[in-house]
Amino acid sequence: MTDSRIALVDVNSFYVSCERVFDPSLEGRPVVVLSNNDGCVVARSNEAKALGIENGTPWFKLAADADRIGLVAKSSNYELYGDLSERCMRLLSRYGSAQEIYSIDESFLTLSGTPEEQHRTAREIKRVVARNTGLPVCVGVAPTKTLAKFMNRIAKQNAHLGGVCTYDTMPPGDTENIMSRVPVTGIWGIAGRLGKRLNGIGIFTVADLKASDPVAMRKKFSVVLQRTILELNGIPCIPLETERASKEQMIFSRSFATPVTTAARMREVMSLYAQQAAIRLAKDEQQAAIMTCFAGTSHFNEKASSFPSATVKLPGPTADPVILTKAAVAALDGQVYDGVPYARAGVMLTGLSPAGAQPQLPSFATAHEEKNIGALLGKVMDRYGTAAIGLGRAGMTVAPDWQMKRERMSPRYTTEWDDLPVVRAN
DNA sequence: GGGACATAG
DNA sequence: GATTCTATGTCCC
Numbered sequence: 139m140t141d142s143r144i145a146l147v148d149v150n151s152f153y154v155s156c157e158r159v160f161d162p163s164l165e166g167r168p169v170v171v172l173s174n175n176d177g178c179v180v181a182r183s184n185e186a187k188a189l190g191i192e193n194g195t196p197w198f199k200l201a202a203d204a205d206r207i208g209l210v211a212k213s214s215n216y217e218l219y220g221d222l223s224e225r226c227m228r229l230l231s232r233y234g235s236a237q238e239i240y241s242i243d244e245s246f247l248t249l250s251g252t253p254e255e256q257h258r259t260a261r262e263i264k265r266v267v268a269r270n271t272g273l274p275v276c277v278g279v280a281p282t283k284t285l286a287k288f289m290n291r292i293a294k295q296n297a298h299l300g301g302v303c304t305y306d307t308m309p310p311g312d313t314e315n316i317m318s319r320v321p322v323t324g325i326w327g328i329a330g331r332l333g334k335r336l337n338g339i340g341i342f343t344v345a346d347l348k349a350s351d352p353v354a355m356r357k358k359f360s361v362v363l364q365r366t367i368l369e370l371n372g373i374p375c376i377p378l379e380t381e382r383a384s385k386e387q388m389i390f391s392r393s394f395a396t397p398v399t400t401a402a403r404m405r406e407v408m409s410l411y412a413q414q415a416a417i418r419l420a421k422d423e424q425q426a427a428i429m430t431c432f433a434g435t436s437h438f439n440e441k442a443s444s445f446p447s448a449t450v451k452l453p454g455p456t457a458d459p460v461i462l463t464k465a466a467v468a469a470l471d472g473q474v475y476d477g478v479p480y481a482r483a484g485v486m487l488t489g490l491s492p493a494g495a496q497p498q499l500p501s502f503a504t505a506h507e508e509k510n511i512g513a514l515l516g517k518v519m520d521r522y523g524t525a526a527i528g529l530g531r532a533g534m535t536v537a538p539d540w541q542m543k544r545e546r547m548s549p550r551y552t553t554e555w556d557d558l559p560v561v562r563a564n
Numbered sequence: 565g566g567g568a569c570a571t572a573g
Numbered sequence: 574g575a576t577t578c579t580a581t582g583t584c585c586c
Contacts, residue, residue, distance in 0.1 A: 152573090173577035180573090180577070196576040241573050329571055360583065362571095380584065389579060426577085484578090542577095 143256055143279050143306070144378070144485045146286035147230055150274045150294065152243035153181035156219050157212050159272040160551050160559060169210045171198050175393045175542040176213055213547035220392035221552045226271050233263050238378045244377055253306035258430060260302045279283060280305035283376045284369035287326040288344070292316060317343040327366050332359070344370070384421060384492065390415045391432075391484025394540035398480045404433060405467045406538060411485045412466035416459035419487065425455040427489030429462065431469040436481035444480070455491050462487075 149155055153171035157166045168185035172178065176250065179186075179195045188208060197211060223242045234247025247263075249256045260277040267275050278289030285305055293303035305313065323333040325344055339358075343349050348370040352477060356364035365375040390411050398404055406429055408416045419426060432447035448469040452461065466485055474480070549557035 175577070176575095178576055192575080198575045201575095243573080327571070331570060362583070385580080387580075390577065393577070436576080482577095 141281070141343070142235075142248055143253075143280045143281055144283055144286045144374075145234065145249050145260055145263070145277055146240075146251070146283070146290045147225065147245050147247065147267075147275050147277050148290050148294075149243040149267075150276060151183050152182055152223075152273075153212075153214060153219055154183045154186075155273050156215075156222050157548055159222065160218075160548065164210060167210055168208060169212065170200075171212050171214050172546070173214060174544075175395060176211075176545055177393065178215065209425075211546055213544035215544075215547050215550060216480075217550040217553045218548065222271060222273065226267060226273060226275075229267055229270055230263065233259060236378055236380050238380055239382070244284065248378060249279060253304060257302065257304040257307050260304065261300070264301050273361075274301070276301045276303075278303050278305075281372045282369040282374045283378070284326055284366055285372065288324070291320075291324060314345065316344075317341050317348060320344045322347050325361060325366060325370070332363070335359070351385045384424065385490060387483055388415060388418055388422075388424075388426070388487045388490065390418065391486075392542050393482040394480070395543040396539050398433075398483070398540050399478065400476045401471075401474045403538075403540065404470060404474045404480065404483065407433075407483050407540065408466040408470065408485065409463050410416055411483065413459050415485045415487055416457060416462045419457040419490075419493075423493045424490045425457040425493050426462075426487035427455045427491070428487070429465050429469065430486040430488070431466050431481045431484070432486070433470060433474060433483035434528075435479055439479065439481070444475075444477055444478050446470055448473060455489070457493055469558050504512060 144292065148432060154164075154169045157169065157171065164183075166185065167183070168189050168191070169183040169185050171181040173180045176197055178197060179193055179200070182191055186209065186390060189209070191209070200209065203209070206283060209314040212524045219242060226243075227239050227245055229248060230245045234245075234249060236248040238246040240246055249259055251259070256279050258278050263277055264275055267273055269317070276290050277290070277381075278286045278293055279302075280286040281291045288540060289305050289308075293299050293301050296303075318341060321333070322328055322336050322341055322344055323330065325347065328336070336347065337341075343351060347367060350367055352364045352367040355367055368375050369483040380409075392411070394407075412429075428449060428451055430449040432445070434445045435442045450465050450469050452465060456462070462485075549559075551557055551559050
């Protein structure tokens, strides 16, 4: 048998593993990586999972006990993770006739050959990624994406499999056995809400779902669930997306380290966020037609509740930081009040199109629009930091106090010359 | 077409 | 005292 199959390669505890690549002393210890603003746990090592620490736990609830239980927390370092991700994805691309980069730490690959050959390829992938990047991965191989995800999960949870699990080489009885024991929420696309509704009609395990009638389930639930059921039965319904579709919307939003309580400060925030959004537009080679600006108080603050937002139509599709910044600064005018403790804010861009798709008539383009300032801002900030340059921030030479907290961040070893690791030889 | 909701990583 | 960010898809009006 030489059917083509799908491999799902996933880095174990990706963010934690990235931290460990550069700090081997973290090996074997409970480690968590925190969200932006050092808010809550977004990645855990197995040792941290074993301590019962859940994803989403606020750091302030763990901090006091951290030393006592030997828990290490790191601020998230997306420069580092993004760079290691790229290296990893480039390596993986060698091993499949097609590749879908599904997330920062996951790729689907198309494998050919016999099941035994595919299993050997999967083992080689694991070996080569470990040797070339230092990152541990697990690989699941199966006829459909949903089954590949499931096989990957089995590989992760059963150390004796050596991090690789292939549907076609597993004794069918073993697979059925596992499926009849894993809760239905162990399947890709089924989380709490749907899980509860399924339990309500007697579907508790993966095996129960697999045995259900896809047509009836589509009527009762959704087309998504029907596809999942068919995929569990080996019928591919979810195609490999080898071309990254261009984004439909772009959001830049952040929580503040300390609340923003004045309209004047909020204008500063909007100005900086709009510039970050412009930089991303330039990187994606896109332009936007509509901008929504929003701010909000903390959802945990019941006394002050305010969620201002405003949508403005831009003069035409644009990626120009000058236009975007002016629009953002003006958008929330009159809706943000002094004295209200805003906890977060953001800029959303919609109506996106490829840059240059609708070339503007020269008479409508402003002088600065043609100069692609967004890309320039991005390059300067990449090299000299975000404080080095900016529009309309006269005198703002130090980071404002609302800027997000990253108190426990490791150096950006691979993307900052000044953060290069130091090697000592005795 | 748009808001609410669900899901994922 | 403190609780991420981003993107997509479906349902339903």
